[in-house]
Amino acid sequence: MSTLATKLATAAKSYLQRFKLKHFIGEPQIATLSRALVDQNGNLVFEADGRTLTGIIESKTLKKGTVTTLTGATDAIDISLGDIFILNRTSAVDAATLADPGAADEGRTIWIKNGTTQANTITITSGLGGSGASYDVITFTNVVAANVTLRAYGTKWYLVGQHLAAVA
Numbered sequence: 001m002s003t004l005a006t007k008l009a010t011a012a013k014s015y016l017q018r019f020k021l022k023h024f025i026g027e028p029q030i031a032t033l034s035r036a037l038v039d040q041n042g043n044l045v046f047e048a049d050g051r052t053l054t055g056i057i058e059s060k061t062l063k064k065g066t067v068t069t070l071t072g073a074t075d076a077i078d079i080s081l082g083d084i085f086i087l088n089r090t091s092a093v094d095a096a097t098l099a100d101p102g103a104a105d106e107g108r109t110i111w112i113k114n115g116t117t118q119a120n121t122i123t124i125t126s127g128l129g130g131s132g133a134s135y136d137v138i139t140f141t142n143v144v145a146a147n148v149t150l151r152a153y154g155t156k157w158y159l160v161g162q163h164l165a166a167v168a
Contacts, residue, residue: 118140147162
């Protein structure tokens with residue numbers, strides 16, 4: 001095996017070990033690691049030089065979160081209901097509100113998706129990161145795919161990611 005292949009094999013083993021695998025099927029005698037993914041059964045799958053190497057993830061279970069669909073004109077997003085929210089008012093804009101997270105919500109991540117072609121909004125009580133009125137309104141474009149991911153830190157919401165949404 002070439003030096004490069006040995007280095008890649010070592011890196012792949014190291015990567016797999018970080019996921020605390022229960023099993024590892026196939027030796028990573030590889031020259032090119034082309035992709036790594038988690039399949040629908042929670043298996044970590046590597047493809048390399050036409051071979052597939054599979055491991056079972058011990059410490060992470062893939063699951064679908066609870067989905068809450070909101071259809072009102074001024075919905076209050078209640079994070080006690082779950083982690084996934086869809087703003088789905090079809091006749092007009094939903095001007096939703098989101099209260100600051102509590103201390104018990106530290107590290108919690110929520111995902112809010114636009115479910116219609118309305119330019120729905122979310123007003124965050126203290127603004128993103130506690131910045132107040134300067135950054136307290138998230139406005140989705142009028143596209144169903146628009147979404148934001150928020151994370152709680154220090155009793156404030158922080159924007160982790162967004163697609164087709166603006167903050168003002």
